[in-house]
Amino acid sequence: MSLFIVATPIGNLGDITLRAIETLQKADIVAAEDTRTALKLFSKFDIHAKLVAFHAHSNERELEKILAELKTGKSVALISEAGTPGISDPGFALIRKAIEEEIEVVPIPGACATIAALSASGLRMDKFIFLGFLPLKKGRAKLIESLRDRSETIIFYESPHRIQKTISQMAEILGGARQVVFARELTKIHEEFFRGNLTEASEFLKSKPIRGEFTILLGA
Numbered sequence: 001m002s003l004f005i006v007a008t009p010i011g012n013l014g015d016i017t018l019r020a021i022e023t024l025q026k027a028d029i030v031a032a033e034d035t036r037t038a039l040k041l042f043s044k045f046d047i048h049a050k051l052v053a054f055h056a057h058s059n060e061r062e063l064e065k066i067l068a069e070l071k072t073g074k075s076v077a078l079i080s081e082a083g084t085p086g087i088s089d090p091g092f093a094l095i096r097k098a099i100e101e102e103i104e105v106v107p108i109p110g111a112c113a114t115i116a117a118l119s120a121s122g123l124r125m126d127k128f129i130f131l132g133f134l135p136l137k138k139g140r141a142k143l144i145e146s147l148r149d150r151s152e153t154i155i156f157y158e159s160p161h162r163i164q165k166t167i168s169q170m171a172e173i174l175g176g177a178r179q180v181v182f183a184r185e186l187t188k189i190h191e192e193f194f195r196g197n198l199t200e201a202s203e204f205l206k207s208k209p210i211r212g213e214f215t216i217l218l219g220a
Ligand code: SAM
Pocket: 010, 011, 080, 082, 083, 084, 085, 086, 087, 088, 089, 111, 112, 113, 114, 156, 157, 158, 159, 183, 184, 185, 186, 187, 188, 213, 214, 215
């Protein structure tokens, strides 16, 4: 009876680990945020576990069902749509509950956009803060303002529709000279890094249509 927290690729399927494949192959149940993405992994890596959905809208009853399976001795592997489960993805409630119930929780580490972006950003990596997605409205400006005097690298996730607005807002509040890196489409064909300051980033984003997934890193 173990709950395995299995990281899956954030784009390039070659980034799956041998342990992740083995864990998914041996699991009795795979609880997946997105069953369609999971099925692609299943067919590519010869995985035949029972597949159940476990996503942001899953309720207490669905969580209890997974716990009940664990308590009968089954092994469950949790995967998100991409990357590490629980990192701006569903999973936290299940992980915490499993620990409360004294079920063994085992990490199977692998891809995570935060760490991949940081590792090639060129910004300081001895100290960093991860803030996930910014609040959409309430508290957004205040949160950005609170970063003014931080000297650690600050990492955010952002959607392509909001990136331009977010970078302009950061430039307005923190000043255009603040260092920024954004990592686009990590591990995919169109992977790209922008490194510069907030004014330059704002101009860059206006110069061409924006597509894909972004991780933003603010320097000091
Ligand atoms: N659990 C995932 C992880 O471990 O990185 C993050 C899931 S979160 C819902 C999705 C966000 O992660 C995207 O909006 C984007 O900001 C970032 N992201 C995911 N894949 C990415 C990629 N290939 N390149 C850049 N950023 C990515």
